[in-house]
Amino acid sequence: MILIMQVTFYLVFGIMWHFHLCFSAVFYVERMRQHCWRCSNVTFHCSEHSMCLLWVQTIREQLALLTNRPKNLLVYINPYGGKQRGKQIYDHKVAPIFSRASVSTDVIVTERANHARDHLKTEADLKKYDGVVCVGGDGMFSEMMHGLVSRTQREAGVDENSMEETLMPCGLRIGIIPAGSTDCICYATVGSNDPVTSALHIVVGDSQPMDVCSVHNEDSFLRYSVSLLGYGFYGDVLTDSERKRWMGPARYDISGVKTFLSHRYYEGTVSFLPAEGDSGTPRDKMQCRSGCSICLQTSSDQLVSKNEDSCGDTWTVIRGKFLAINAASMSCACPRSPKGLSPSAHLADGTTDLILVRKCSRLNFLCHLLRHTNKEDQFDHSFVEVYRVKQFRFTPRYQECDSEVDLRESGATGKRFLSQICREHRACGCMPSQSNWNCDGEILPHTAIQVLVHSQLIKLFARGIEEQPVFEDPYAQCAI
Numbered sequence: 001m002i003l004i005m006q007v008t009f010y011l012v013f014g015i016m017w018h019f020h021l022c023f024s025a026v027f028y029v030e031r032m033r034q035h036c037w038r039c040s041n042v043t044f045h046c047s048e049h050s051m052c053l054l055w056v057q058t059i060r061e062q063l064a065l066l067t068n069r070p071k072n073l074l075v076y077i078n079p080y081g082g083k084q085r086g087k088q089i090y091d092h093k094v095a096p097i098f099s100r101a102s103v104s105t106d107v108i109v110t111e112r113a114n115h116a117r118d119h120l121k122t123e124a125d126l127k128k129y130d131g132v133v134c135v136g137g138d139g140m141f142s143e144m145m146h147g148l149v150s151r152t153q154r155e156a157g158v159d160e161n162s163m164e165e166t167l168m169p170c171g172l173r174i175g176i177i178p179a180g181s182t183d184c185i186c187y188a189t190v191g192s193n194d195p196v197t198s199a200l201h202i203v204v205g206d207s208q209p210m211d212v213c214s215v216h217n218e219d220s221f222l223r224y225s226v227s228l229l230g231y232g233f234y235g236d237v238l239t240d241s242e243r244k245r246w247m248g249p250a251r252y253d254i255s256g257v258k259t260f261l262s263h264r265y266y267e268g269t270v271s272f273l274p275a276e277g278d279s280g281t282p283r284d285k286m287q288c289r290s291g292c293s294i295c296l297q298t299s300s301d302q303l304v305s306k307n308e309d310s311c312g313d314t315w316t317v318i319r320g321k322f323l324a325i326n327a328a329s330m331s332c333a334c335p336r337s338p339k340g341l342s343p344s345a346h347l348a349d350g351t352t353d354l355i356l357v358r359k360c361s362r363l364n365f366l367c368h369l370l371r372h373t374n375k376e377d378q379f380d381h382s383f384v385e386v387y388r389v390k391q392f393r394f395t396p397r398y399q400e401c402d403s404e405v406d407l408r409e410s411g412a413t414g415k416r417f418l419s420q421i422c423r424e425h426r427a428c429g430c431m432p433s434q435s436n437w438n439c440d441g442e443i444l445p446h447t448a449i450q451v452l453v454h455s456q457l458i459k460l461f462a463r464g465i466e467e468q469p470v471f472e473d474p475y476a477q478c479a480i
């Protein structure tokens with residue numbers, strides 16, 4: 001039994017006074033099916049008033065010793081995320097749990113996109129809080145994470161544009177109350193997209209470190225990513241789905257089918273620095289679970305050697321035609337794909353799993369996609385490669401044209417000659433088209449990018465997915 005709340009103590013006079021009874025109700029967390037948690041309570045009755053008071057005092061003292069539990073939270077609600085139920089979800093399911101746990105809150109309902117990011121970045125008095133919470137989807141989480149990470153770097157005097165600098169980890173934990181369309185970050189860190197479960201993980205003060213990728217274009221920082229960085233298929237799905245926002249979460253399925261049928265492929269070069277040491281491989285079966293030993297090992301390694309110099313490492317270079325290039329810094333499990341894009345990716349190991357899906361037939365690609373929804377291995381195809389990396393770059397073919405010119409032909413004649421070839425390719429229609437990068441659900445403004453994983457840069461109010469208990473109560477239900 002995990003005690004979560006301030007004990008509610010009623011000295012009953014009035015309606016029940018003639019029973020001369022005192023009782024105290026202790027609220028606790030109960031584990032249900034599919035990683036869902038529920039709030040239960042047990043009531044202790046006692047005929048002696050002084051004994052009851054002693055119980056209450058002792059339990060309060062014990063609770064006060066649990067210093068990792070948040071007391072003050074700053075909450076941002078996106079009223080337009082997912083099915084537009086963020087406000088109701090917070091008011092009806094989350095606020096009562098916070099109040100029972102004596103957690104005080106300042107609540108901001110956002111009025112525009114990037115409201116939460118800007119407020120966190122510049123205005124919010126963060127000293128007042130033990131954590132920040134977002135009610136919304138992956139986009140809302142990303143907004144808050146950007147605000148918090150950027151502010152932390154500014155205050156520490158770290159330049160986000162430089163890939164050489166070590167970023168400063170954020171002090172405040174982030175809680176996610178899922179109320180979005182994909183809710184992958186919540187699902188992959190808790191095991192469900194249930195708002196009550198997330199609220200309970202917050203009040204018990206869970207802590208889960210998480211890797212963050214910084215995405216750069218040449219010398220400028222573009223964005224951070226914690227889940228999926230996808231070029232080709234997932235970039236195209238996102239670009240198409242933005243025009244269908246009014247459809248809610250179903251937009252991704254409609255755009256998914258449309259993008260699948262269009263079957264576009266993209267040419268370019270991917271280079272990466274493989275992860276070293278005991279980091280495992282994306283095809284092992286060492287799934288990241290609560291208390292994951294690989295992630296724990298990463299934390300202790302970091303204590304030993306902060307910011308390892310990667311100058312001596314060798315880059316692997318792969319050139320080709322790809323249907324999709326995906327980097328999954330975590331499993332990316334979500335209700336559409338319960339095991340995720342990379343089932344064995346780790347939340348906090350300082351690496352990302354780079355998945356290259358080469359040009360193949362529609363049938364083969366469908367087979368690969370379908371395997372995201374069943375138990376079969378989606379990497380077991382000749383046209384799919386997967387690598388665990390700590391850094392990677394991508395240059396699309398049409399930009400390689402320009403860089404080849406610059407590299408090989410410094411003279412003006414050569415440049416003119418190669419530019420002409422590129423133009424001719426465009427005219428005959430065989431010029432490879434370009435996609436966009438989907439960066440945790442946002443479209444990036446550049447296609448040539450450099451990506452660096454920052455190990456354990458942020459912390460969530462979560463504990464990773466818990467192993468399923470051997471015996472489950474078959475009647476236990478998640479929904480209330």
Ligand SMILES: CCCCCCCCCCCCC/C=C/[C@@H](O)[C@H](COP(=O)(O)O)NC(=O)CCCCCCCCCCCCCCC
Nearest residue numbers: 137138139180181182183184228252256260337369440441
């Ligand atoms: C045939 C069925 C194939 C199902 C394949 C499902 C794979 C799903 C992997 C999802 C990875 C999700 C990574 C997270 C991304 C989010 O950050 C991001 C933003 O989320 P937010 O809106 O909540 O803020 N979400 C997304 O970019 C959405 C990705 C969703 C992609 C759904 C794709 C559906 C594909 C359907 C293909 C169907 C082919 C059928 C042919 C007859």
Ligand SMILES: Nc1ncnc2c1ncn2[C@@H]1O[C@H](COP(=O)(O)OP(=O)(O)O)[C@@H](O)[C@H]1O
Nearest residue numbers: 081082110111112113136137138139140180181
């Ligand atoms: N008040 C608001 N009005 C319009 N857009 C908002 C508002 N608050 C947040 N947003 C933006 O809405 C986008 C989607 O939010 P999100 O909560 O992730 O929902 P979904 O999962 O449905 O995409 C995010 O990019 C976020 O920046």
Ligand SMILES: [Ca+2]
Nearest residue numbers: 211329346351
């Ligand atoms: Ca990782």
